[in-house]
Amino acid sequence: NAGVTQTPKFQVLKTGQSMTLQCAQDMNHEYMSWYRQDPGMGLRLIHYSVGAGITDQGEVPNGYNVSRSTTEDFPLRLLSAAPSQTSVYFCASSQGFSGGYGYTFGSGTRLTVV
Amino acid sequence: GNSVTQMEGPVTLSEEAFLTINCTYTATGYPSLFWYVQYPGEGLQLLLKATKADDKGSNKGFEATYRKETTSFHLEKGSVQVSDSAVYFCALYSSASKIIFGSGTRLSIRP
Numbered sequence: 001n002a003g004v005t006q007t008p009k010f011q012v013l014k015t016g017q018s019m020t021l022q023c024a025q026d027m028n029h030e031y032m033s034w035y036r037q038d039p040g041m042g043l044r045l046i047h048y049s050v051g052a053g054i055t056d057q058g059e060v061p062n063g064y065n066v067s068r069s070t071t072e073d074f075p076l077r078l079l080s081a082a083p084s085q086t087s088v089y090f091c092a093s094s095q096g097f098s099g100g101y102g103y104t105f106g107s108g109t110r111l112t113v114v
Numbered sequence: 115g116n117s118v119t120q121m122e123g124p125v126t127l128s129e130e131a132f133l134t135i136n137c138t139y140t141a142t143g144y145p146s147l148f149w150y151v152q153y154p155g156e157g158l159q160l161l162l163k164a165t166k167a168d169d170k171g172s173n174k175g176f177e178a179t180y181r182k183e184t185t186s187f188h189l190e191k192g193s194v195q196v197s198d199s200a201v202y203f204c205a206l207y208s209s210a211s212k213i214i215f216g217s218g219t220r221l222s223i224r225p
Binding site: 004033035040041042043045048058090092102103104105106107108 | 212216218
């Protein structure tokens with residue numbers, strides 16, 4: 001059981017480049033989300049999805065796009081990378097939307113924008 | 115709005131010491147509360163949870179009790195080990211399918 005798989009693990013981008021961070025889960029979870037982790041700031045929600053075809057913005061959505069065409073995949077797109085997007089990105093999934101369910105996290109993507 | 119405040123780190127203890135990491139929250143109603151742990155180079159893992167007032171979550175020797183009267187969910191362990199060295203995050207489930215995380219507390223255990 002792979003859980004939540006994120007690729008790549010590390011990435012260096014030049015300012016203005018675009019890229020897609022991949023996230024896939026094999027647990028048939030309806031809920032998926034993207035967080036970024038910055039020193040001293042905990043995790044901040046970027047975008048989330050409550051099912052295929054449904055996405056919504058979180059706390060820090062600017063500069064990022066998402067789509068959810070299947071239950072399994074939830075890619076995060078950076079359209080024009082900026083140094084402020086240097087961070088560690090985590091994808092997470094959950095089997096339900098109520099408060100009793102915790103998240104399963106991927107191992108993260110460390111992104112550096114130069 | 116909803117928020118989580120946890121004690122700043124780093125926290126450094128000797129092996130077999132007693133651990134407390136404080137966490138308080140602000141929320142309407144009765145949110146579910148969580149503790150997550152992050153080991154170096156890894157994603158977050160759910161450590162324990164409590165879904166209603168006075169519930170006690172426990173796992174791997176760690177415990178936390180949901181205290182509605184003090185809006186707290188402090189993490190405790192009676193005897194820490196070197197392998198407990200990690201970053202610990204307190205979190206709460208808010209409305210609209212979102213979990214809000216605290217800023218994290220780094221714990222280091224000396225042999």
